[in-house]
Amino acid sequence: MTKFWNNIKKFPRFLFSVIVGFFLTTFYTIFELLKERKKRLKISIIIMIFTSIIVIILRHMLGIK
Template identity: 80%
Template sequence: MTKFWNNISKFPRFLFSVIAGFFLTTFYTIFELLKEKNKRLITSIIIIIFTCIMGLILRQMLGIK
């Protein structure tokens, strides 16, 4: 039973490392695209459009006017 509680106590650290790894690998590719001048404008426009669409979808789902 001690082994079980030992594993449970390690879970928050594992969860944090998985979430941090996800965001680091996701944003690394975006930052690499932003380094190139010819792709900077297109990447910025895509990010802005994606953010706006997600905002609109969430407002519609939550009923916020």
């Protein structure tokens, strides 16, 4: 039973490291793309369009005008 509780105690640290690892690997590729001047404009436009689409969808879903 103590082995079970030791595993439960380790779970938050594991979950935190998985989440941080996900964001680091995701943003690393984006930062590598931003180093090139031509791709910097394309990536920033894509991010702005994606963000605006998400905002529009959430406004319609929540009924905010």
